[in-house]
Amino acid sequence: MKSRNRISVLQTQRMALTTGLATSIRILRADAAGLSRYLEEQAAENPQIILTRPQVQDWIPRWKSAFGSDAERPEQEAAGPSLVAHVLGMIEALRLDEAETRIAMALAEALEPSGWISRSLPAIAGQLGVHLSVVESVLHRLQARAEPTGLFARNLADCLRLQAEEADELDRPMQALLDRLDLLAKGEIERIAREAGLELADLRQAFGRLRSYDPKPGAGFEPFAAPVREPDLIAEKGASGWIVSLNRSALPSVSVAEGRGKGRAEARALIKMIEGRNATLLSVGQNILTRQTAALEAGLGALVPMTMAEVAEALGLHESTISRVVAGTAVDTPRGTWWLRALFTKAPREGGPSAGALRDRLARLVADEDPDHPLSDDALAEALADGGAPIARRTVAKYRAMLNLPPAHRRRRRA
Structure with a gap:
């Protein structure tokens, strides 16, 4: 029997991470400081982008009764600590012995802003003159205590695996995705199904859960943060309730230069992305603080259980979008500066407090x-x-x- 070549037409659909989409994601998850730096870089490369910087001033937390009597003064909540301060406090709470503390400090020094470890464990063990198994033992203790889960991960797969274990979702489909993140990034989920011998529907379901994890748990901490940082949003109580607005003093305004010249289309596209980012940030911030009105009124002790899935469903967005928006985003309230991510909290017992x-x-x-x-x-x-x-x-x-x-x-x- 002779083999014959056959020409066939197949139609497939996959998502490609284009340059524009990658830029939109970067802008969406950037805080005010990071976005300002990015805009300055773009303006330096494209003369059609004009930045009008806000008047330079020191941010003063908006505690309206700060100079009133003690009875009228609201509780002042400090902003989240820096990643370094958070990790050092966590190491102290572990009550390690002297040798283990030395290893833990070396691991902390190897942390990147993402929350991952930038050096290999054999290199750290060689530097300290200890056995690799001892370093791994200390690392496991740090990972077990880490909050948020995923800190001290050795790479992206390790970071996501730790979160899957925490959520009790590390089943066969999830493990198959974590073992083949390179294929997953290319959208070749069908190939993963063939190689792992799994149903495509199970893999897609696991992928949906995977996208809700935080790939960079260290991004919610401000490097070398001051006790109070200039926030991205401002929450004020009006006649009809709590209103969230952008902190315009934290961001430069962007416009297109007059006349003609190369780069005008790119400048207009950038402005459109910034406007989309601001609109999404406002809607997400408003929804979160509307759900946490009790905390605004009475303090963090009144936080109610809230998940990113609930906010995403209410706004018609994906959980990954909510995660990107709240990463590193702060809001100024009458009770101090809060991290938006810190307002997401689950209840240990169903029906109980958060x-x-x-x-x-x-x-x-x-x-x-x-x-x-x-x-x-x-x-x-x-x-x-x-x-x-x-x-x-x-x-x-x-x-x-x-x-x-x-x-x-x-x-x-x-x-």
Whole structure:
């Protein structure tokens, strides 16, 4: 039988990450400082882009009653710490011995702004003169305690795997995607299905979950952050409720130069992207703070459970879009500067208060305790339960460590 060549026509559909789409994603997830730097770079390359910088001024947190009486003064919430400060506090809470602390500090020094480790573990082990298994052991402890999950990952696949394990979603389809991220980036999900021997529908479902993870958990921290940073959004209470607006003093305005010249189309496209970014940021910020009105009124102890999926569904956006928008985005409120990402919090128990609210109550209980008789984790769990929030002792210990609060016996010695 002779073989014959056959010509056939096939129609396929795939998403390609074009230059324009990549630029839109970069602009969407940039905070005010990062976006300002990007606009300055573009203006330096394209003379058709005109930047009008806002008047230079030091940002003063908008606590309207800051100079009133103590009774009228609202609680002042500090902004999120820098990545370095957050990691150092986490290492201190682990109570490592001297040798382990030395390894943990070396791992912290190797962190990139993304939250990944930039050096190989064998290189770190060789520098410190210790066995590789010891470095891996300390790394596993850091990854298990890390908040947000994914810090101290060795690469992108490791970062996403840690989040999949945390969500109890590391099944066969998810593992297959993580093992073939290079193919996934090319959109070859059908090839992954063939190689892994899995159903295409299962892989697509796993891919949907994968896109909700944060590939750069360190991006929500400001490098070398001051206690309060100039925010991207401003929340004010009006007659009809809380209104969110852009902080215009944090961004330059962009316009196209008069006359003709090469680069005008690119300048107009950039302006359109900026306008789209601002509109999306406003709608997401408004939706988040509308859901967290109680926290604006009473403080972080009133945070209600909220997920990115809920906000995405309400706005008709994808979870990955919400994740990009809130990464590194801050909002100025009468109670201080808050990270938008920090307002997303789940409830440890269905129908119960959010984890963020529980951590706030826990911090207040410790702050108000008798220094001579500090509360144990069991006592803290009972106190939270009396407030209508049943919680396990191990969960209290986890939240206490996240807040950098030492155990009772160490608090007694410090007192």
